[in-house]
Amino acid sequence: MGGCATRHPKFCESAAASESLYTVGVHTHRMESLAVLVESMAAHIRKYRGRMRKNERLVRHALVNPVLRELGWNPEDPKLVEAGYRFRDGSVDYALLQGKKPIAAVRTVRLGGPLRESLDGLAAYKVRYHIATDGRLWLVRRTADPAPESDLVGFDLTGDPASECPKMEVIWRRSMSKTSKKVGHRRSGRPGPAGSLVPLPDLVPGQVPTELVFPDGASRRIKSGKSMLVEVAQWLLDGGRLSGDDCPIILSEKRYLLAREPVHPTGKDFISGKRVGDLHLETNFNSRRILASIEVLISRAGLDAGDFSVRLP
Numbered sequence: 156m157g158g159c160a161t162r163h164p165k166f167c168e169s170a171a172a173s174e175s176l177y178t179v180g181v182h183t184h185r186m187e188s189l190a191v192l193v194e195s196m197a198a199h200i201r202k203y204r205g206r207m208r209k210n211e212r213l214v215r216h217a218l219v220n221p222v223l224r225e226l227g228w229n230p231e232d233p234k235l236v237e238a239g240y241r242f243r244d245g246s247v248d249y250a251l252l253q254g255k256k257p258i259a260a261v262r263t264v265r266l267g268g269p270l271r272e273s274l275d276g277l278a279a280y281k282v283r284y285h286i287a288t289d290g291r292l293w294l295v296r297r298t299a300d301p302a303p304e305s306d307l308v309g310f311d312l313t314g315d316p317a318s319e320c321p322k323m324e325v326i327w328r329r330s331m332s333k334t335s336k337k338v339g340h341r342r343s344g345r346p347g348p349a350g351s352l353v354p355l356p357d358l359v360p361g362q363v364p365t366e367l368v369f370p371d372g373a374s375r376r377i378k379s380g381k382s383m384l385v386e387v388a389q390w391l392l393d394g395g396r397l398s399g400d401d402c403p404i405i406l407s408e409k410r411y412l413l414a415r416e417p418v419h420p421t422g423k424d425f426i427s428g429k430r431v432g433d434l435h436l437e438t439n440f441n442s443r444r445i446l447a448s449i450e451v452l453i454s455r456a457g458l459d460a461g462d463f464s465v466r467l468p
Contacts, residue, residue, distance in 0.1 A: 218290030227328030
C-alpha cells in the first residue's frame with residue numbers, strides 16, 4: 156500500500172514536501188478524512204438546499220454538527236461544546252470550550268443567511284475566535300489579531316476539497332488549544348515502536364495494526380485495513396450507536412459507505428460489500444480512505460476517534 160493513493164492529488168504534493176514520514180501520514184490521513192466529510196456535506200446541501208434555506212435547525216443538525224465533530228468538537232460532549240451558551244451580554248448558538256471557559260463563539264444562520272452580519276454581531280464576546288456559518292460557508296475571525304480583517308478565514312463545503320480542507324484546520328480543536336501542538340508541528344519523524352498502543356487518528360496510512368481497542372475496553376485482532384473498518388462498524392452497530400435509521404451514510408454524490416442495501420445512489424452495486432448486522436458496508440478503499448471512512452462512522456455515531464486505540468505491528 157505504498158505511494159500516495161489518495162484521490163486528492165494536492166494533498167500528496169503537500170505531503171511530499173514534508174520532512175517527516177510520520178507527519179506526512181497523519182496530516183494526509185486527516186486531510187483525506189476531511190475530504191470525505193466535505194463531499195458528504197456537499198451532497199446533503201445539493202439534496203436539501205430548499206429546506207435548509209428555510210430551516211436553521213436543519214442546518215445545525217445536518218451540516219454544522221458533523222463538521223464540528225470531525226474537527227474534534229463533539230457537540231454531544233458538554234466538556235467541549237455547549238449549545239445555547241449564555242454570555243453576560245447575550246447568547247450564541249454554540250460555545251467551544253477549553254476547560255470550562257469558552258474560546259470560540261459560534262453563530263449559525265439558515266443556508267444563504269446573512270453571514271457577515273452574524274459574524275460582526277459576535278464582536279461583544281471576549282473569546283479568541285468568532286465563527287459564523289450557514290452550514291455551507293464558514294467565516295472565522297481570530298479576535299486577538301490587531302487588524303481583524305487580515306485574519307479572517309473562510310471555507311466553503313461545496314468547494315474543491317483539496318483547497319477547502321486545509322482552511323478548515325483553523326478550527327481544528329488541537330490547533331485552537333493553547334496547550335496543544337500547532338497544526339503541522341513536526342512529530343518524532345517515525346511511528347511509535349512496535350507493539351505500542353497509539354490513538355487511532357495517529358495511525359499512519361499503510362500500517363495495519365495488530366489490535367483495535369474500543370472505548371469500552373473491548374478489543375479485536377486485526378488482519379487488514381478492511382477488517383478494521385468492518386470491526387468498527389460492527390461494534391458501533393452492536394452497541395446501538397449506529398442503526399439503519401442512520402443510513403445511508405454518504406461518502407459522495409455517487410457512493411455510500413453504509414446502507415440498508417448494497418447499492419450506491421448511482422444504482423451500481425457495492426464493489427466490495429460486507430454484511431454487518433442487517434446493513435451493508437462498502438470496503439473498496441485504499442488505506443487512507445479506509446482510515447477516513449472509519450472516522451466518518453465514528454463521527455456519525457457521535458464519538459471521538461481519539462478514544463479508539465490501535466496496537467502497532
